[in-house]
Amino acid sequence: MNYQFPEGFWWGSAASGPQTEGVFEGDGKAQNIWDFWYEEKPEKFFNGVGPDKTSRFYKKYQEDIQLMKETGHNSFRTSIQWSRLIPDPETGAVNPKAVAFYNDVIDGLLANRIEPFFNLYHFDMPMTMQEKGGWLNREVVDQYVFYAKTCFELFGDRVKKWFTHNEPIVPVEGGYLYGWHYPDEVNLKHGVQVAYHEALASAKAIEVYHSMDLDGEIGIVLNLTPTYPRDEQNKADVEAARLVDGLFNRSFLDPAVKGHFPEDIVNWVKENDLMPVTTPEDLKTIAENTIDLLGVNYYQPRRVKTKESPVEIAGNTILPEDFYDVYDMPGKKMNPYRGWEIYEKGIYDTLVNLKENYGNIRCYISENGMGVEGEERFVNAEGMIEDDYRIEFVTDHLKWVHQAIQEGSQVQGYHMWTCMDNWSWLNAYKNRYGFIAVDLDNEAKRTIKKSGYWFKALTENNGFN
Secondary structure, X not given: OOEEOXXXXXXXXXXXXXXXXXXXXXXOOOOEHHHHHHHHOHHHOHHHOOHHHOOOHHHHHHHHHHHHHHOOOOEEEEEOOHHHHOOXXXXXXXXXXXXXXXXXXXXXXXXXXXXXXXXXXOOOOEHHHHOOXXXXXXXXXXXXXXXXXXXXXXXXXOOOEEEEEEOOHHHHXXXXXXXXOOOOOOOHHHHHHHHHXXXXXXXXXXXXXHHOOOOOEEEEEEEOOXXXXXXXXOHHHHHHHHHHHHHHHHHHHHHHHOOOOOHHHHHHHHHOOOOOOXXXXXXXXXXXXXXXXXXXXXXXOEXXXXXXXXXXXXXXXXXXXXXOEEOOOOOOOEEOOOOEEOOOHHHHHHHHHHHHHOOOOOEEEEEOOOOEOOHHHHEOOOOOEOOHHHHHHHHHHHHHHHHHXXXXXXXXXXXXXXXXXXXXHHHOOOOEOXXXXXXXXXXXXXXXXXXXXXXXXXXXXXXXX
16 A cells, blocks of 8 residues: 655654753853753663663764755754753853754754744753752743743744744652652642643743744644543543543643633642642633643553552642553554554544544654664664664554544654654663664764665655555
């Protein structure tokens, strides 16, 4: 079968500032929560590799843009680092070295006919803001809006695709529930307040963007993880799946697209004494400033059953898992390195849900990818990694994206995570995701993998057989 994609489809990859840029003496960047946490607890990071040792994009961006061209990109998403652009929020002064760097990246991409997609927040709270409570503090929302406006003013003449947050549920999960992001608390009430402030910050940034004379569009990137009940016929399983979908998907999707939080989740939050501090003005802002475009990150599904294991709630440590159990479905296909299920149809189910329940909003697949440990095992005689498993993974997902398009989904593109192997927070370089290999022991030398050459052929044909 011939899988052709619509004309103008966005082909490319996604990355982020904190995971690729690195930290260099004299670059003017201030600390963010990752720089700080690594300084405090380097042992938490796989092989002790911290954010200063990321893929050196800050120095190698010109080479990397050429590699993007060689691997068939017509678009590329990264993020601006708040702590790089505005190192001292008290003064609000921009760092001229950061401005020069981001301008060079934007101009280099455009000169190579690669459209820049820029995200504003990718888990990298400046430490000065975290000391005030980070997203817990309403004042930080206003600081973020100032930062967003600064980005639009500096770069909005050329960047026409903006995103307020990447995966805003992750700072909630990682920072306030499960301990894989700083500040490493277990406090769901704080997590709910953080989620609320993230949604508000997004709406406020959208309001500012739309008030400016810029002819681009702005949205948000959400990791939409379809949630399947163990048994579709079992009412308790279906209810558990509905709650999980509400907490992890709809809690951000609904305010972003519909302008309000889902009623069932608001009720659940009230019942469990987890209500955040809100104001009528803020809720009006959220209602009136919905997104133009949605980025959809899809990696794996969630499978859920009704709560069958005993719950011990000690003090105020209520967790979402106190209300459901994970269903370990027999026979599922797995990525053994990452411990994630591979379920290609989930990407289609997500797109169908957006079509049927969210006004068929214009969207694109902003991340999808496969992390594999020890890829050096697959190096051939020419020194190239033969990552056929990645080619198969992307192909199998794209078949379902194509099916959704045939059925009327307004999905506009596909970005793989990621361009060149990058640093993955506490996991550092444990799993590799890129079209391009990065040799950490050799000045972060780049080598295109087999998947990179394959992607070039795919994008030149705007499809595959």
